[in-house]
Amino acid sequence: MLTAEASGVCVICPTPFTPDGALDERSAAAMTEAYVATGATGLTILGIMGEAPKLDAEEAMRLVRIVLKHAGGLPVIVGVSAAGYAPMRALAQRSMEAGAAGVMIAPPTGLRGDDAALSWMQGAAEAVAPAPWVIQDYPQATGINLPVRAIAALAADPRCMMLKAEDWPGLDKISALVGLMKSGEMRRIAIYGGNGGLFLPEETLRGADGMMTGYAFPEMLVRVRALLAAGERDAAMDLFEAHLPLIRTEHQPGLGLAVRKYVLMRRGILAHATVRNPGPKLSDATRAEVDALLARLARRDPVALKLAAE
Amino acid sequence: MLTAEASGVCVICPTPFTPDGALDERSAAAMTEAYVATGATGLTILGIMGEAPKLDAEEAMRLVRIVLKHAGGLPVIVGVSAAGYAPMRALAQRSMEAGAAGVMIAPPTGLRGDDAALSWMQGAAEAVAPAPWVIQDYPQATGINLPVRAIAALAADPRCMMLKAEDWPGLDKISALVGLMKSGEMRRIAIYGGNGGLFLPEETLRGADGMMTGYAFPEMLVRVRALLAAGERDAAMDLFEAHLPLIRTEHQPGLGLAVRKYVLMRRGILAHATVRNPGPKLSDATRAEVDALLARLARRDPVALKLAAE
């Protein structure tokens, strides 16, 4: 079960598809096992990067079951964000019954004002009860502002366990939340960085308990966090820097998911790089650029590529 | 079945809820029958005003079945708009199997550029095939611009039967489309005005084949169209003007739906005015204002209120 003391790396899983657009169940199983092997401490599925709105209800549950079966006991968080509470409740209930550890909720676009955002989220938490839940604060994608005081108010719910912190810029927000928790003005929840790992070292040093992101080399996230924990900042930065060009390329809005799936295919983690229609397709030029980045990464960080070579 | 020669008044139905937020099946049946009695030539359910995103898949199908059962043979259009194709396909398929006449599709927020909007809609039409379908052009709600040439391109699909024209301002767009159809540059489809009836006389005189909107007195739409068809413009305007204050009050973003449901409750068409959570609630002051508008309307247009009095 998800707890507010969680830490580590929680991998955001893409949803694998076959070239004809069907759910690729085989890749889903293999991907799950590959992610477990990276040293991750949890998995998240059906997030914004998981193409969740492109799945129908039955497909979503099929993916939930496959990932749970292969997750080797790691907690699995299911994104249930939707424009209304009833579909969220339905997916949350079925996912928890299937064995999920908790659910993740982002506010929908179109809410007006901080109070509307807070009260929408409070209603959503009630709708998915009794599931433990994660706040996803991702204004770049949702257009919704959740100020520090709203997050603190949401954290007062004892079933709120975690914040996926993806405001951008967002480092001072993490510091503010950590400060409130230290001074006892806010109930302690786990804070996980996101944004594709783009600020991994800074988020960690600001006090984030973990990372929840889908960067195609989760091992790097695990290793950089370990190096930072050991006080090896330079080694951590060396490793981070080697991956940063690819992180940057995966972090592009829209296209980034197609890049990530292509890298996961190159790594042998997915059988196909298919993004379900409608979605971006990689041009030959982009594929060549990613290939060049991977070739360079293989020289800069041979460890990261071991898995692919096996 | 829906055809491109449709005309008349197609009522956008709200989704009735009981005070505890459950689907109010009894009101759904009664509402359907009341709408049939207004002289409408069709019904639309699960549109943007139908709180569709607040229903789970099972509830949506329950509503579809109830309305179809009580529609007295009128064609029923089902709104299937969603962020992804798979849920649209699932709902379209099940609705058509249940007896729907066609489906309605609006583009999702967040598409960038006219080409993206057009190609998203083309993919959506394919996803719901072989269902006849309606374009919903409603930039105020979706943020998506569908220029005249994109609508003309969509109309080339022989299964595209209708445009719900809700751009605002949108009268010149209707004229442009009517012109293209007359000159043979665009396949003929039915054009229905919307926007709560706010421009009913003008839309009709610009050449709209019908109205598809949820104004709480559909009889007025039917009568104004009949008066205009008979060349009785002044009488049409007299009747329209009597209703305009209420049309205006129902046309407010967000709150308008709560007003409409309250009026439908006052008319005896719905048992409850409940908007499902999260949604606007009417203040006492607003209810008093609507009551005053209805009292005045009863004097200005006694015919419209007959139904309520019975």
Add this chain to the structure above:
Amino acid sequence: MLTAEASGVCVICPTPFTPDGALDERSAAAMTEAYVATGATGLTILGIMGEAPKLDAEEAMRLVRIVLKHAGGLPVIVGVSAAGYAPMRALAQRSMEAGAAGVMIAPPTGLRGDDAALSWMQGAAEAVAPAPWVIQDYPQATGINLPVRAIAALAADPRCMMLKAEDWPGLDKISALVGLMKSGEMRRIAIYGGNGGLFLPEETLRGADGMMTGYAFPEMLVRVRALLAAGERDAAMDLFEAHLPLIRTEHQPGLGLAVRKYVLMRRGILAHATVRNPGPKLSDATRAEVDALLARLARRDPVALKLAAE
């Protein structure tokens, strides 16, 4: 000078242009005098409807001077909204020196969160000091949410004199502010309704002290307010209703300004209906529709059209 006890009708003036796009100084003078004759208690220039961003700094000041010269002593409020404080300060200073009664400020698009909006407005008030100032709350145009508590906080500034209330729907917000002022929780400022007069009766009855809007027949605003003050609600509604079709047509986003200028030209108040490029142009069909509305209005409310006939 503008005070917090202001009441009445403050006419939002368009900026007149000649057909070649130059500032039409002659019409500016004539328009000002015509508005003074309507019974208005104030004038506002360079607002959002005043095409202010299309003027350069020198043109803006020329308009300020002409209107001040012909305003017959009525207080003139100058819209100074801009993306930055320095241009606002410059225009405010020069306008106050020229004799303006105060300035009006709306937040710029793009601010994130309620706190950002509040602190932007507080900085703006400081930037224009010592000018008395008006809050323009117009989320439809700015995308910025100013919650009740932010408006109350802004009203604490002793130079804040007025709120132009254009949230939509916004009646409950007016009631909430009036309530706070009555209970002493908020410093008293004048509250003026807007939105083209679309909710004139309701805004007045909710406690608005005045109307600040640009509807092309300000006399109607004056008369409806007087009838309501005299307790003649039915007569007020009769008069309002006669104008509502035109109010609705002027209230369309973008196009509405072109309609309004056309009506003002038809009334003889402007010499030309020109909207400065880039801006909407009226189609022949739209002009014909407006002509029909005016013809009907002349029968429904002969008083309103007297001025035009003279």
Add this chain to the structure above:
Amino acid sequence: MLTAEASGVCVICPTPFTPDGALDERSAAAMTEAYVATGATGLTILGIMGEAPKLDAEEAMRLVRIVLKHAGGLPVIVGVSAAGYAPMRALAQRSMEAGAAGVMIAPPTGLRGDDAALSWMQGAAEAVAPAPWVIQDYPQATGINLPVRAIAALAADPRCMMLKAEDWPGLDKISALVGLMKSGEMRRIAIYGGNGGLFLPEETLRGADGMMTGYAFPEMLVRVRALLAAGERDAAMDLFEAHLPLIRTEHQPGLGLAVRKYVLMRRGILAHATVRNPGPKLSDATRAEVDALLARLARRDPVALKLAAE
């Protein structure tokens, strides 16, 4: 004068302020000279990063004159973007008279549809005539989509000399434009990459003629381009990668400008890091992070830091 054959690095200059918010003329002069010494081939002022909307008309012209005086003959491009044409025309005219090489234009937020964006830009080009001009395509900031065919249409204007390409993701757009120019379907203009240098190697290899961006170490842009031109891709990537953590930190929306000014102050190029109010302020934690990045960069790329040490 600006030509369509331009190439190299055009530095986007911030506007320097003293701690009390006044224009820092001394820093403006020093900064200009420092930029000239970086090997840049041009300068751009009053861009989006130049806090242009925060300046009044007189301040803007003061900055133009200072930079022109110290630019050592390099072409200086002046950002003139505004919501209306008249202020753009005024600033363009005065800037060209003062000796600017051309002007840069981005569309304003709020335009609806591709055609509106194209025709707005065409009108803007006419408004600034006869100044040579640069298209700024920066949808992240403007919300406006300029598709490839609109850019090609704009390039048909013989006074259009350059595209600042900041769509994101935008590499395939650059390739598409380069392809159209090669095949003769589009008039040749210079294409400059932007986005803070985040995709410098890829943009260059896709065929961009130059970079126009404000990254605080323009020397790096010059050197990476030279290495790529010499076929030294690995060396280019080594150098780029050393700077990428700082590029990423400067590329944050809003906060990035404050980071950039802080780095320029640390380099001795600006006397103060002040961002004019209202604007972001750096927390102590952020400053410490930037200091750490600079310390690391000094080890990774000693050449870049030479200037600072002098």
